[in-house]
Amino acid sequence: MHGPAKNSSSELRSRAWFDNADNIDMTALYLERYMNFGLSQEELQSGRPIIGIAQTGSDLSPCNRHHLELANRVREGIREAGGIAIEFPVHPIQETGKRPTAGLDRNLAYLGLVEVLYGYPLDGVVLTIGCDKTTPACLMAAATVNIPAIALSVGPMLNGWFRGERTGSGTIVWKARELLAKGEIDYAGFVKLVASSAPSTGYCNTMGTATTMNSLAEALGMQLPGSAAIPAPYRDRQEIAYRTGLRIVDMVREDLKPSDILTRDAFLNAICVNSAIGGSTNAPIHLNALARHVGVELSIDDWQTYGEDIPLLVNLQPAGEYLGEDYYHAGGVPAVVAELMGQGLIAKDAMTVNGRTIGENCLGATILDEAVIRPFHRPLKERAGFRVLRGNLFSSAIMKTSVISPEFRDRYLSNPDDPDAFEGSAVVFDGPEDYHARIDDPELRIDAHTILFMRGAGPVGYPGAAEVVNMRAPDYLIKAGITTLPCIGDGRQSGTSGSPSILNASPEAALNGGLALLKTGDRVRIDLERGTANILISDEELTARRAKLNEQGGYRYPEHQTPWQEIQRGLVGQLETGAVLESAVAYQRIAQT
Ligand code: FES
Numbered sequence: 001m002h003g004p005a006k007n008s009s010s011e012l013r014s015r016a017w018f019d020n021a022d023n024i025d026m027t028a029l030y031l032e033r034y035m036n037f038g039l040s041q042e043e044l045q046s047g048r049p050i051i052g053i054a055q056t057g058s059d060l061s062p063c064n065r066h067h068l069e070l071a072n073r074v075r076e077g078i079r080e081a082g083g084i085a086i087e088f089p090v091h092p093i094q095e096t097g098k099r100p101t102a103g104l105d106r107n108l109a110y111l112g113l114v115e116v117l118y119g120y121p122l123d124g125v126v127l128t129i130g131c132d133k134t135t136p137a138c139l140m141a142a143a144t145v146n147i148p149a150i151a152l153s154v155g156p157m158l159n160g161w162f163r164g165e166r167t168g169s170g171t172i173v174w175k176a177r178e179l180l181a182k183g184e185i186d187y188a189g190f191v192k193l194v195a196s197s198a199p200s201t202g203y204c205n206t207m208g209t210a211t212t213m214n215s216l217a218e219a220l221g222m223q224l225p226g227s228a229a230i231p232a233p234y235r236d237r238q239e240i241a242y243r244t245g246l247r248i249v250d251m252v253r254e255d256l257k258p259s260d261i262l263t264r265d266a267f268l269n270a271i272c273v274n275s276a277i278g279g280s281t282n283a284p285i286h287l288n289a290l291a292r293h294v295g296v297e298l299s300i301d302d303w304q305t306y307g308e309d310i311p312l313l314v315n316l317q318p319a320g321e322y323l324g325e326d327y328y329h330a331g332g333v334p335a336v337v338a339e340l341m342g343q344g345l346i347a348k349d350a351m352t353v354n355g356r357t358i359g360e361n362c363l364g365a366t367i368l369d370e371a372v373i374r375p376f377h378r379p380l381k382e383r384a385g386f387r388v389l390r391g392n393l394f395s396s397a398i399m400k401t402s403v404i405s406p407e408f409r410d411r412y413l414s415n416p417d418d419p420d421a422f423e424g425s426a427v428v429f430d431g432p433e434d435y436h437a438r439i440d441d442p443e444l445r446i447d448a449h450t451i452l453f454m455r456g457a458g459p460v461g462y463p464g465a466a467e468v469v470n471m472r473a474p475d476y477l478i479k480a481g482i483t484t485l486p487c488i489g490d491g492r493q494s495g496t497s498g499s500p501s502i503l504n505a506s507p508e509a510a511l512n513g514g515l516a517l518l519k520t521g522d523r524v525r526i527d528l529e530r531g532t533a534n535i536l537i538s539d540e541e542l543t544a545r546r547a548k549l550n551e552q553g554g555y556r557y558p559e560h561q562t563p564w565q566e567i568q569r570g571l572v573g574q575l576e577t578g579a580v581l582e583s584a585v586a587y588q589r590i591a592q593t
C-alpha cells in the first residue's frame with residue numbers, strides 16, 4: 001500500500017524533538033509534555049511520522065465547523081497508515097462575521113500557521129480548508145514552510161430551497177435586497193428568504209470564493225481528486241477525510257512537498273479551471289499570493305492570457321442556476337478538468353498529492369449531468385475569464401466579463417460603432433460607510449449613465465480590502481427597473497455577487513493611486529476591447545490634482561483600530577500582487593529537517 005520511501009524514519013524532522021541523542025535534556029522536556037495527552041514515549045520515539053491537523057473550524061467559524069467532526073476521521077486515517085495525529089487550532093477566519101473585513105485575517109492566519117508548522121515537531125500537515133480565506137491562508141503557510149501538506153475541504157452546504165427554487169448562499173442576499181427595495185417582501189420575508197439558503201453545515205453552496213478556492217486547491221493538485229465538491233454532510237465527505245489522513249502519512253514517507261506540486265504549470269491549470277467554473281474575482285488575489293510564497297512567477301496578466309478565452313462550463317449561481325450538490329453529482333472538478341484536458345488546455349504532468357499527475361487522475365472522468373457541467377462545445381458562456389484594465393485610474397484592475405447581464409450589455413455595450421466601450425459620469429464614495437449613508441440621496445442625481453466608484457477600500461485603506469465594490473443602485477432606480485450600474489473600485493467583491501464590477505484596482509486610493517484623483521462628476525471611459533479605464537481629463541489637470549493631493553498630505557483613510565491593522569498596513573502589498581505581507585515573501589521553504 002505504501003509508496004516509495006524516500007524519507008526513512010531516521011530523517012523525520014520530528015526526531016529532532018523526540019529522539020535526539022545530541023540533546024537529551026531537550027528531548028526529555030519535549031517527550032514529557034507531549035506524552036501527557038495519551039501518547040507514549042515508545043510511540044513518539046517509534047519513528048512514526050507526526051502529522052498535524054491544522055483545524056480551522058470553531059464555533060466562530062460555522063462554515064468550517066464541520067471540520068471538528070471530520071478531523072476524527074482524518075485522525076483514524078493517519079493512525080491506520082502508521083502516523084501520529086496532533087490537532088491544533090488555526091486563527092479563525094469567518095468571511096461574514098469578521099470586522100472590518102475577513103481580508104484582514106488571511107495574512108494573520110498565514111503568519112500564525114507558519115510559526116506552528118516551523119516551530120513544532122510536525123512531519124506533515126492536513127490543512128482543513130473551506131470558508132473563503134481559510135484556503136489561501138493554509139496553502140500559503142504550507143508553501144512557505146514546505147513540509148508535506150494535503151488539503152481537505154469541509155465541503156459545501158446542501159442546496160438551499162425556497163418555494164421550489166434553489167436559493168444560493170450570498171447570491172440570495174443580493175436578490176432579497178432588491179425585492180425588499182421594490183417592496184415585494186417585508187423585513188421578515190427578507191430574513192426568511194436569506195436563511196433558506198443555509199440548510200446545513202458547510203460553506204457557501206454557490207460558486208462564491210469558497211467553492212472557487214476549494215475547487216482550485218484541487219486543480220492545483222493540493223487535495224485528493226474528486227474531493228472539493230463533496231457536500232459537507234455527505235457520507236463521501238467522511239470517507240475522503242479518512243483517505244486524506246491515510247495519504248498524508250505516505251506523502252511524508254515519499255517526501256512529497258508543496259514545492260513539488262505548486263509549479264507554474266499547476267497555477268496555469270488553476271487559472272484555466274477558474275474560468276471554466278466561473279470562479280470568484282478573489283481567486284487571482286489568493287493564487288498570486290500563493291505563487292509568491294512558493295516562489296513561482298505569476299502575474300495578473302497571466303489571468304487574462306491563460307484564462308480569458310476559456311468558456312464557462314459550470315452552471316452554478318451566481319452566473320448560472322445550480323448549487324453545490326448539483327456540482328458534485330455532475331462530476332465536480334475532475335469532470336471539468338477532463339473536459340479542458342480534451343482541448344489540450346491542461347498541463348497533464350502537474351503532480352498532485354496522491355503521487356499521480358492531474359492527467360492520470362482525471363483521465364476518463366466524465367460529465368454526469370450536462371445541465372450542470374456543460375461540455376466544452378456547448379458552454380454556458382464564451383470567454384469566461386477576467387479582463388485586465390489599465391489607465392490613469394489604476395495600473396491594473398480586473399473584470400469578470402462573464403457576469404455581464406443582457407440588460408447591462410443592452411444599456412452600456414450596444415453602441416454599434418463601439419460595442420465594447422462605455423462612458424459615464426462618476427459618483428465617488430470614500431469607503432462603504434460613505435456609500436451606505438449617501439446612495440439613496442436624490443441630490444447625487446444617480447441615473448442609468450452613472451458609474452459608481454468605491455475607493456478607500458483597498459488592502460491599506462480599509463485594512464485587508466473590503467468586499468464592497470459591487471454597489472446596489474439607489475432604491476429609486478431599482479424601482480424604475482435599473483438594478484445594476486457599472487461599479488469600479490479598489491476593494492474586492494464577494495464571489496457570490498453576479499455584478500460585473502471592475503475591481504481589485506491597484507494601486508489603491510490610500511496609496512494615492514489614480515482613484516484618489518477622481519471627482520464626482522468626472523467623465524470616465526471604459527474600453528473593454530482595448531483594456532483601458534480613464535478619467536477623461538487632460539494630463540495638466542491630472543498633474544494639478546496630484547500636486548493638490550500631495551499638498552493635503554495624500555488620501556485620508558480611517559485610523560487603525562487594532563495593533564494588527566497597523567502592522568498589516570505597514571507590510572501589505574497591493575491586490576494585483578496578492579496583498580501579501582511583502583517582507584514574508586523572502587522566507588521560502590524554511591522547514592528544517
Ligand atoms: Fe464562509 Fe461563504 S461565508 S464560505
Ligand code: MG
Binds near residue numbers: 095209467493494495
Ligand atoms: Mg467573500
